[in-house]
Amino acid sequence: MYEVIGSKTSRAFRILWALEELGEAYQYSPEKPHSERVTSLNPSGKIPILKDGDTAIPDSTAILTYLADKHGKLTFPAGTLDRARQDAVTHCILDEIDAVLWTAARHSFALPEELRVPSVKESLKWEYARNIDRLMQRVQGPFLIGETFTIADIILTHCGNWAYSAKFPTENKEFAQYCKNMRARPAFQRVRDM
Template sequence: MYEVIGNIASRAFRVMWMLEELGQPYEFSPEKPHSERVRSLNPSGKIPILKDGDAVISDSTAILTYLADKHGALTYPAGTVERAQQDSLTHQILDEIDAVLWTAARHSFVLPEDKRVSDVKPSLMWEYSRNVANIMARAKGPYLMGDMMTIPDIILTHCGGWALSAKFPTDNAEFKTYLKNARARPAFQKLRK
């Protein structure tokens, strides 16, 4: 059985959602970043962490990719054009959405107060809005890759919720429809209860 270590309000949600989609049993072990247990498994102190037997995997995207490849679901096969396009979307979301939100979080509450630059948030909001439009222009159907939900959908949907709680722009109609569709999935709803 898998063990997911982290906080459900963090990127660990992505891993749990993936496992729910795959129908795989797992144990959730709530831990905050930098806890003693987390540091013993990942010296950076970052969550989430997935344990698969004695194997320890960190970084939510690496975990999602591992699980998708291992179970042959929510991904296209390695070496296909579709997989390259899927990976391209994944990296675009990480670079242009996740990183923007993480920068805003760091300058809002993560960094020590004397290291925060509060004036950066409006430019990050503008960048986020522009980047969401660019990603939506690439969408091929109800999900980013078409009719099949894949790894980038889990990441982007999670980021959409993060953005909402951080009061980032939510006026892109296409994105609203996309998020509503992704969040309606039974596996997502199970975790939201």
């Protein structure tokens, strides 16, 4: 059985959602970043962490990729053009959406107070909205990669929820509808209601 270590209000939500989609058994162990247990498994103190047996895997995208590849779901096979397209979209989301949100978060609470630059958030909000508009131009169906729900959809939807919580505006109606559709998935709702 897998163990998911982290807080469901963090990127650990992505892992819990993927496991629900996969129908795999898991134990959820709520932990805050930098707790003693987290730091013992990941020296950076970051969450989430997935334990598979005695092995601890950090980083939400690495965990998602591992689970999808291992179970042959939520992904296209490695070495295929569809997988290359999926990976390209995934990296775009990480570079242009997730990283922008994380930069804003660092300047809100993660950095030492004397190093925070609150005024940077306005430019990050502009960048986020622009990047969402560009990304939505790539959508090829009900999911990011056509008719197949993948880990890229999990990451993007989580980022959309994060942005909403952080008051990052976007007027992109296609993105709003996309996120609404993804949040309607039974696996998403099970994690939300945990």
